[in-house]
Amino acid sequence: MRARTVLGDVDAADLGVCDAHDHLFFRTPRLPGQELDDPARAAAHLRTFAGLGGRTIAQWTPYGLGRREKDLAELSAATGVHIIAATGLHQAVHYDPDVLARVRPRLAELFHRELTDGPAGMIKVAGGFHGLDEHARHTLTAAAEASNATGAPIGVHLEEGTAALDVLDLLCAALDVPPDRVMLSHLNRSPDPWVHRRAAESGAYLCFDGPSRSHQATDWRLFDVLAALVEAGHTGRILMGGDTTTPDTPGIPHLLRVLRPRVEAQLGKDAATAIFKTNPAQAFAW
Template sequence: MHTTAPQPVLRTVVGDLAPGSVRGPALAHEHLVLDLDHRGDGAAVLHPDRHGAAVTAELASLREEFGLGLVVELTCRGMGRDAAALARIARDAQVAVVAATGWYYEPFHTPEIAAADVDELTATLVREIGTGIGSTGIRPGVLGEIGSHGDMPTAAETKVLRAAARAAAATGLSVATHAQLGRGGLAQLELLTTEGVEPHRISIGHQDLLDDPAVHREIAATGAYVAFDTVGKDSYQSDDTRLRLLLALLEAGHADRVLLSCDISRHGYLRTEGGQGYGHLFRSFLPKARAAGVDDGLIDLMTRCNPLRFLTGAGVEEI
């Protein structure tokens, strides 16, 4: 008997979508609600009550001006995640939002990590993916941002990466990582693939902070995605350097492995507070890329097709 293969599905905070229904660009690594305030200064915060209206207005404006169709929201356990707030923002802005599960890098680990082994952590993630975040019933659509710092993950970070990989294998979700300042991406990739995750379901984060085109080529050559996802964060890296690194990766033939985003991670980055905003990619960086010879077809590939393929495992013909 002939059976039809299941169609790829994009799991968003307000329901499932066919990836082909997303016709505009995506932001592949963002935060809409966040609390990383370990210093007590309130800077690394996007509070839904204080900042939700500004976040929503920015996304709605980008939908109207640039056709923004999707935001991959990588705030996970221990990062101030609020699935209900994400659903409100998605509905009000009329932009699809994918929520995440997993754990960030070690300084932000929750107590459950020290107390549990890999299998127990895997079960926690699989349960949340299956039944939803807390009592909301909202199911994560990606594992991320799974974190490590330094050239090699710590023991605790290794445990989390292994749990994320096993949860990915069990549920069919993809894995997006946080490689602190771009370092350690190859080690993350080896851990994840050793646990059975296919490279095309892995995005290695913050590679635009690592000025090493050879590493970018090596990641892309495996089939994994190379995330240039801190665009506009000039205090970490200039956009001129980011563009040089991107052009090198494109020249090497890896346009189909690139993901782009801005990683808005504090309220001071919002446009209402004088920051670059979620639209910096579209308003500033991509025009520079076009001026450097990157055509609209490549931009559509990097900003729409690639994020959808990463999230769902879909082929080009399904996007």
């Protein structure tokens, strides 16, 4: 099985310790003045990440939000860290209406082209808050078409961690995407063990990311929900990432400096190996 990085395909087993959801570059009109747009800062984070044993970053920044594809390739070559880039489309609020009007009629074609000819190794799309609006259904449908044609994995932004089961109903039950090709993100923002178990039982990957957000039940509930999944036998469905979206968030190294030692201490070394190495190698494989 292969994973597609910005420098080409690699054996998925060689991804090593992985940050399964993060951003080196990210620009959205929803966060004016808080852009991640500094290659030197990104390089420093990558070097620190590598020094902590990190080997791969999955950058979930989709089409139109400042991915800086050329910089990603140069950073990967300079630091030795694999980078998996994303095609896809975020929620409509992140785009100028003219951009949406131009790309929405050909989304599946765009995703497919960037997966086969461009830099992308995954598709990133988004659900809505406690449900799926028309834009979410449109982009998820295009993602399913591109994924079913290529075998590429799909990462889904869950708004405040909600609508996980709605996403799975559409992607997997209605559109025939294999559940193990789906990564559901931000589940720590809605720490509902019942929903988490249902999602894990489906075969999808559950990504817990974005630590230390002061207004959400993240770090102080994170290990409760992780332990519940481990105890229920779902260690093999867990991923973790940093989801650095603004300069004032803890940054990519936080995942390995702070959270991985806690995973080892509280859940055990076998769980840490699964969460940071084994599971990402499977989740990002084509």
